[in-house]
Amino acid sequence: MAVQVSVVGSGAEHEERAEAVGRLLAERGATVVTGGLGEVMAAASRGAKGAGGTTIGILPGETRAGANPWLDHVVISGIGHARNLAVVASGDAVIAVGGRFGTLAEIGFALTLERPVVVLEPGWEVEGTHRAATPEEAVEFALAAARPRS
Amino acid sequence: MAVQVSVVGSGAEHEERAEAVGRLLAERGATVVTGGLGEVMAAASRGAKGAGGTTIGILPGETRAGANPWLDHVVISGIGHARNLAVVASGDAVIAVGGRFGTLAEIGFALTLERPVVVLEPGWEVEGTHRAATPEEAVEFALAAARPRS
Amino acid sequence: MAVQVSVVGSGAEHEERAEAVGRLLAERGATVVTGGLGEVMAAASRGAKGAGGTTIGILPGETRAGANPWLDHVVISGIGHARNLAVVASGDAVIAVGGRFGTLAEIGFALTLERPVVVLEPGWEVEGTHRAATPEEAVEFALAAARPRS
Amino acid sequence: MAVQVSVVGSGAEHEERAEAVGRLLAERGATVVTGGLGEVMAAASRGAKGAGGTTIGILPGETRAGANPWLDHVVISGIGHARNLAVVASGDAVIAVGGRFGTLAEIGFALTLERPVVVLEPGWEVEGTHRAATPEEAVEFALAAARPRS
Numbered sequence A, B, C, D: 001m002a003v004q005v006s007v008v009g010s011g012a013e014h015e016e017r018a019e020a021v022g023r024l025l026a027e028r029g030a031t032v033v034t035g036g037l038g039e040v041m042a043a044a045s046r047g048a049k050g051a052g053g054t055t056i057g058i059l060p061g062e063t064r065a066g067a068n069p070w071l072d073h074v075v076i077s078g079i080g081h082a083r084n085l086a087v088v089a090s091g092d093a094v095i096a097v098g099g100r101f102g103t104l105a106e107i108g109f110a111l112t113l114e115r116p117v118v119v120l121e122p123g124w125e126v127e128g129t130h131r132a133a134t135p136e137e138a139v140e141f142a143l144a145a146a147r148p149r150s
Helices: A012-027 A040-050 A080-089 A101-112 A135-145 B012-027 B040-050 B080-089 B101-112 B135-145 C012-027 C040-050 C080-089 C101-112 C135-145 D012-027 D040-050 D080-089 D101-112 D135-145
Strands: A004-010 A031-034 A055-059 A073-076 A093-098 A117-120 A130-132 B004-010 B031-034 B055-059 B073-076 B093-098 B117-120 B130-132 C004-010 C031-034 C055-059 C073-076 C093-098 C117-120 C130-132 D004-010 D031-034 D055-059 D073-076 D093-098 D117-120 D130-132
Touching: A004 A012, A004 A040, A004 A080, A004 A101, A004 A135, A012 A031, A012 A040, A012 A093, A012 A135, A031 A040, A040 A055, A040 A093, A055 A080, A055 B073, A073 B055, A073 B080, A080 A101, A080 B073, A080 D080, A093 A101, A093 A135, A101 A117, A101 D101, A117 A135, A130 A135, B004 B012, B004 B040, B004 B080, B004 B101, B004 B135, B012 B031, B012 B040, B012 B093, B012 B135, B031 B040, B040 B055, B040 B093, B055 B080, B080 B101, B080 C080, B093 B101, B093 B135, B101 B117, B101 C101, B117 B135, B130 B135, C004 C012, C004 C040, C004 C080, C004 C101, C004 C135, C012 C031, C012 C040, C012 C093, C012 C135, C031 C040, C040 C055, C040 C093, C055 C080, C055 D073, C073 D055, C073 D080, C080 C101, C080 D073, C093 C101, C093 C135, C101 C117, C117 C135, C130 C135, D004 D012, D004 D040, D004 D080, D004 D101, D004 D135, D012 D031, D012 D040, D012 D093, D012 D135, D031 D040, D040 D055, D040 D093, D055 D080, D080 D101, D093 D101, D093 D135, D101 D117, D117 D135, D130 D135
Parallel strands: A004 A031, A004 A093, A031 A055, A055 A073, A093 A117, A117 A130, B004 B031, B004 B093, B031 B055, B055 B073, B093 B117, B117 B130, C004 C031, C004 C093, C031 C055, C055 C073, C093 C117, C117 C130, D004 D031, D004 D093, D031 D055, D055 D073, D093 D117, D117 D130
Antiparallel strands: none
């Protein structure tokens, strides 16, 4: 099974960097897991697909509504915002790109579950996370820290 | 995106038929979604992988603990039995093979969400489900009825 | 802490019996737990309140929208149908009155978690459940079988 | 229905202040909602019960295991850390006392759902939250800001 890295965040202004993160992860053979919707989630998925990678989207609703078109596989969770837990738990590491309060919840859950978390600057400042200045640095750290949890 | 069919159930005595279901789904190009653990879930995944297919396991815990070795992708839900909702919601159709009370919950949720449900006999008798006598018949019906929900 | 009994089900035609169940539970000192919405859930809560009892509603949405007016306390779960798990898990025993597929999921979950389940006839026929012909019989059985799980 | 205020947090060193928060909420007639376990959750519940108030605990597991003894009602969610969403969603306002990463997830979810959030200092510094220096100030603000969401 390939390494899985979750990319979380939001904000249209962060899409370019999120796309680079997705592309770099795919080039390194990692599967990209996101919440499956727009902005950062869509950009990371688009970047990964452009590089021939694999993408999984864990959607909040009861149907595929809102899914971006760069997903290979969808998980339709039906549990709303609580799916944020599944998004980060499914990553062997987590990269946060931008983001508002939902991203904060994801960082909190990721740290609770002891997943390595990289925040691509600028972004939430939370103790226990690693800071990265560039997509390259974020991906490098995430893949070095990633390890399956069992 | 490939059609996704969820295979639910349990019981070691149903593994052979579950493996056939997984194999037939993979041969027809469908991705197999399960709860990611043993018995029917493992057998369906093994059958799909043996035929070159793709498998996704939606695990109940907070790690990969208990995951069977025939999964291409894991979703670590962290929500225990409530992940049964995600398992059936993620299928464009659902096939039940054997199973106990957890499977009954999955059938109930699948019908609530208007997913087509095939019960491979013998199995739970629930109005609103389709009955199939063989793995071939179950897969045939599931793929004919499957359609993405948005 | 008082004994908690979950009342699940749906169907306007079952409201009168659900109200009797709620009333009888309250008269015996049990707290009534439901999914917090209409029909059977509302009727059971109304019955309990009419007898001076205590009611808890575990809602599926992210607000109080749809809550019936006979709830003392609401839990706003935000997890949609997955809250069915919490509804039955929170009962020291479960009584099903009428109901469709969501109720079937609840019966499946209740039996998975080894909660005693009484089906007030007519209703879903599931092995492992107790059958009751009247609200009195259902409540009598539920309270005799109820015990906190820890 | 009484106003419901959720008290979140952790850390034995914060118990005294959490107990004061619970007591003050109860004196003002608010129901105290927590995650039902120890430390801050237990202390807030104990404070509320000592003042004759009402307490609800939303537990992560499938049984009452770990529940503190100052709960009037328990919701057994069965969804692990994802129950953090329900804890804050069920509050008309949220007060954070101490806390680690789980509390951060709760603050993130509370702000996502537009619940008023008060952080009793010292505590997580998150934009969009109100800061309070004392339990009195925290309770005052929470009750002034609390309003049911529908």
